[in-house]
Amino acid sequence: MPIRKIERDDLEFVSAICLRAFSEAVAPGLSEQGVETFTNVAAADSFASRMHGDNLMLVFTDAAAIQGVIELKEGRHVAMLFIEPACQRRGIGRQLLSTALEYARSDVITVRASLSSVTAYERFGFICSGAVGEFAGLVYQPMEKHLNSSG
Template identity: 30%
Template sequence: MNIRELDNEEYDKAILLSLAVFTKCGTTDFTTNGLETFKKFIYNTELMNELTIFGAFDSNELIGIIGTKLNGTHISLFFINPDYHHKGIGRKLFNRAYADQIVEKITVNSSSYAVGFYESLGFSKTAEEQETDGLRYTPMIKMQNQL
């Protein structure tokens, strides 16, 4: 497995992976409106270009991504192909994305599916589950002393 930062030209692959995993694993976390909200985000070139995206590859196949913004202080996208879940790829992606980052805190709006995973990385809930524009999520944070 190879993990590296994606070039902007590879963001289309990241978008396709994100949408596929989002619609397969997060079905309880969005309404029809929420799916449209998510699509508006991932298909907005300007918003996507604000992200730094790392990808995990099995041979040449993109199997996972993590996208951060605001100099790494917020995780906007984090998806692993379900065929590769529970194999440590998410943790390796997270560790690679933050290997050269010095941040006080990292925030994420987690799907219900991923709350346990984020807790395993040291994140804690800052509020109960919320809903915005048809998307359900749990706000979480990881403080620097836990990185």
């Protein structure tokens, strides 16, 4: 299977994928503060410290190259889902999400989706669950996906 848990040797590459995808799709609509906040969160050392917490981090690999990453926090919140820009729209995000949800410990999975990713999350079965918010310059749409139910 091309999906596996993240390893320490993956961190620099995973960080680079997140930053490339973010810079292309999300950063143009954010303030300097928002870009700085995300850059800090997506740094390799930030991923490294979160590896020791209650975070499931998975990567999608193909031909030995990492093409995407997902981070599921506390079994209930999608904290990161980024795909290498050249590899997007190939089902990688759906596969990563599906695998991560096998580890869900809640019937409701949440995400603070960047505004540019709302449509993708809707395709994954998430619905908007509140007003657009902002934290440290990051603008997001709260969304949730109900597991084990039709809603």
